[in-house]
Amino acid sequence: MSLTLEMTYRDALQKSMLEEMDKNADVFLMGEDIGRYEGTFKVTKGLFPKYGHRRVIDTPITEAGFAGIATGAAMAGLRPIVEFMTMSFSILALDQIINHTAKIHYMTNGEVKCPIVFRGPGGAAKQLSAQHSHSMEGWYAHVPGLKVIAPSTPADIYGMLKTAVADDNPVILYENPGLYTIKGIVPDNPDYTVPFGKAQILREGKDLSLIGYSRMTHINLAAAELLAKDGIEAEVVDVRSLLPLDTETIYNSVKKTHRAVVVYEDWRSGGFGAEIAARIGEDCFDDLDAPVLRVGGLNVPMPYARVLELQCIPDENDVIAAVRKFK
Amino acid sequence: MAKQAEKKNLELPAELEQYYRDMLFIRHFEEKCNMAYRQGKAGGYMHVYIGMEALAVGWMHSIRKGHDYVITAYRDHAHALLLGTSPVALMAEIMGRKGGTAGGKGGSMHIYDPKNGMYGGWGIVGGHVPLGAGLAFASRYRGDDRVTLNFLGDGAANQGVVYETLNMAALYGLPCIFIIENNEFAMGTRLEYHASDPELWKRGLPFNIKCERIDGMDVLQMKKDAERIINYVRKEGKPYLVEIMTYRFSGHGAADNDRQLYRTKEEELENLKRDPIKRLEQVLIERNIANEEKLEAIDAEIQEIVDKIYEEADASPFPDVEEVYDNIYSDMTPEKGH
Numbered sequence: 001m002s003l004t005l006e007m008t009y010r011d012a013l014q015k016s017m018l019e020e021m022d023k024n025a026d027v028f029l030m031g032e033d034i035g036r037y038e039g040t041f042k043v044t045k046g047l048f049p050k051y052g053h054r055r056v057i058d059t060p061i062t063e064a065g066f067a068g069i070a071t072g073a074a075m076a077g078l079r080p081i082v083e084f085m086t087m088s089f090s091i092l093a094l095d096q097i098i099n100h101t102a103k104i105h106y107m108t109n110g111e112v113k114c115p116i117v118f119r120g121p122g123g124a125a126k127q128l129s130a131q132h133s134h135s136m137e138g139w140y141a142h143v144p145g146l147k148v149i150a151p152s153t154p155a156d157i158y159g160m161l162k163t164a165v166a167d168d169n170p171v172i173l174y175e176n177p178g179l180y181t182i183k184g185i186v187p188d189n190p191d192y193t194v195p196f197g198k199a200q201i202l203r204e205g206k207d208l209s210l211i212g213y214s215r216m217t218h219i220n221l222a223a224a225e226l227l228a229k230d231g232i233e234a235e236v237v238d239v240r241s242l243l244p245l246d247t248e249t250i251y252n253s254v255k256k257t258h259r260a261v262v263v264y265e266d267w268r269s270g271g272f273g274a275e276i277a278a279r280i281g282e283d284c285f286d287d288l289d290a291p292v293l294r295v296g297g298l299n300v301p302m303p304y305a306r307v308l309e310l311q312c313i314p315d316e317n318d319v320i321a322a323v324r325k326f327k
Numbered sequence: 328m329a330k331q332a333e334k335k336n337l338e339l340p341a342e343l344e345q346y347y348r349d350m351l352f353i354r355h356f357e358e359k360c361n362m363a364y365r366q367g368k369a370g371g372y373m374h375v376y377i378g379m380e381a382l383a384v385g386w387m388h389s390i391r392k393g394h395d396y397v398i399t400a401y402r403d404h405a406h407a408l409l410l411g412t413s414p415v416a417l418m419a420e421i422m423g424r425k426g427g428t429a430g431g432k433g434g435s436m437h438i439y440d441p442k443n444g445m446y447g448g449w450g451i452v453g454g455h456v457p458l459g460a461g462l463a464f465a466s467r468y469r470g471d472d473r474v475t476l477n478f479l480g481d482g483a484a485n486q487g488v489v490y491e492t493l494n495m496a497a498l499y500g501l502p503c504i505f506i507i508e509n510n511e512f513a514m515g516t517r518l519e520y521h522a523s524d525p526e527l528w529k530r531g532l533p534f535n536i537k538c539e540r541i542d543g544m545d546v547l548q549m550k551k552d553a554e555r556i557i558n559y560v561r562k563e564g565k566p567y568l569v570e571i572m573t574y575r576f577s578g579h580g581a582a583d584n585d586r587q588l589y590r591t592k593e594e595e596l597e598n599l600k601r602d603p604i605k606r607l608e609q610v611l612i613e614r615n616i617a618n619e620e621k622l623e624a625i626d627a628e629i630q631e632i633v634d635k636i637y638e639e640a641d642a643s644p645f646p647d648v649e650e651v652y653d654n655i656y657s658d659m660t661p662e663k664g665h
Contacts, residue, residue: 107429
């Protein structure tokens, strides 16, 4: 009897949503072109034929409007999953998400809950240029009242989507479009969940810690592989959950290796990696043999030309270059 | 008397007296809030409903309280009081106390009481309008017969997200009544300076939403219209938009100290003639339900009730500082400390 399946990140996410819809009639999907068109990145393929327009709802191209309507439905006890065609478009819904969704539980002193998931691709896809390539996870992880997750593997997105749907608080699920096609082993178990606030060590090492999330975890794994050829043993910490943040796992790794590089695709200045670096600096100062380093996206609007775009996004060479700064 | 009332299709005396008491209660409660603000017992932004009482009374007496959904902006005290929210808890919230409706975390602009159907209490002009449509969406999704009253101001009628919501409400057939409380001013900007077409009821037309303009200063007419529209929406499961003509006797908020910047004293005096409370007083006297003496007695009785509410709220404790982290989430606390 097979207890695992090999599948892509995209299919794991689709399967997870489908199973949650099967389990709970209060779960529904809402977003632009997610039904008849099957979604721009085809994440919702097969869901409209199965559940119809009542539970897989195509919306007008009005992000603030449907983010707000889904939030109101969640206030009334439904459990919406809202897809943004790209997280860049969620900027149009920031007032709803930050000023309304994130504040409901606190402003009502816990009287009204808002169980809602906002999800979609964030970061650069391929040559979508300046208006479609934003990494929004750091913006959202800045906001008390939201939870923010950024899984890097098919198994994690499968389990974390389920945790998100079951959560009574608003959750932002950040998916890097570069991950949709990666394959991995996924438990064949509709009740499988991965908790929030738990980072994981994907590769052990004693010389330094490479800390990242989402697609950058794969860049860190690739960098660690190359560093190993030079006899440098890098530990790869996959943060998975930004808010809540598992500082314990991160700190334990730094206490072991005494050196840390934080890697993130968002603009280097003010991105979420800067928050992680600051915390390591504050809380692990005595354990550090060198300053905490950051490798982030270039501080420029994302350009179109592929050669320029690739220049902006950190890769394993950028990570290795940072590691070389350690004495 | 009851028989006669039925014959002429008039309201029962007890019903009329209840409207009168409700309007007067809101008036005195709001005056007390203003006093609390002046004394520094209430802070932040606070917006009272003085002059607009007939509007909320007419609508709240027409819904199924605790069953239907109500949502509004920051001028929200009256809606909550009429739905049955504890007036002491409401006053305590306005005064930032532990026993307030939100434990002192919301304040005047953020009054919630979901058990009674009150879903806020929102501070961003127009921002709550999609949330209200979302409540109605839940009714439609579940196939229940709840109706949502979605109150907004004339200023909010210009917000982009309101248009997005009207489109979706009509598209999805949501049982939601968009109630534009047109008190003629968006803060200090007069209607004709902020709306290209000041007939706001027409905002339903492009979306095929049934819409009309109604007088909101006559509580009896307001009640009849509200009942008619609610019945329609409950039966048809479609949205509706109404523009209700009213007037804000007070300033925009308690911090609005100079109304003459945007309107004259003469205009205010002229509009005071439309006072919905005075108007109902005339009806009560004409129909021999009350005389001047009885009206004065009711007034004194309500004033005393409001005084006691204020005293009780004022005697209640402030929140403990440790509570600052409570209820940001249902199951966790963010990183603590500065």
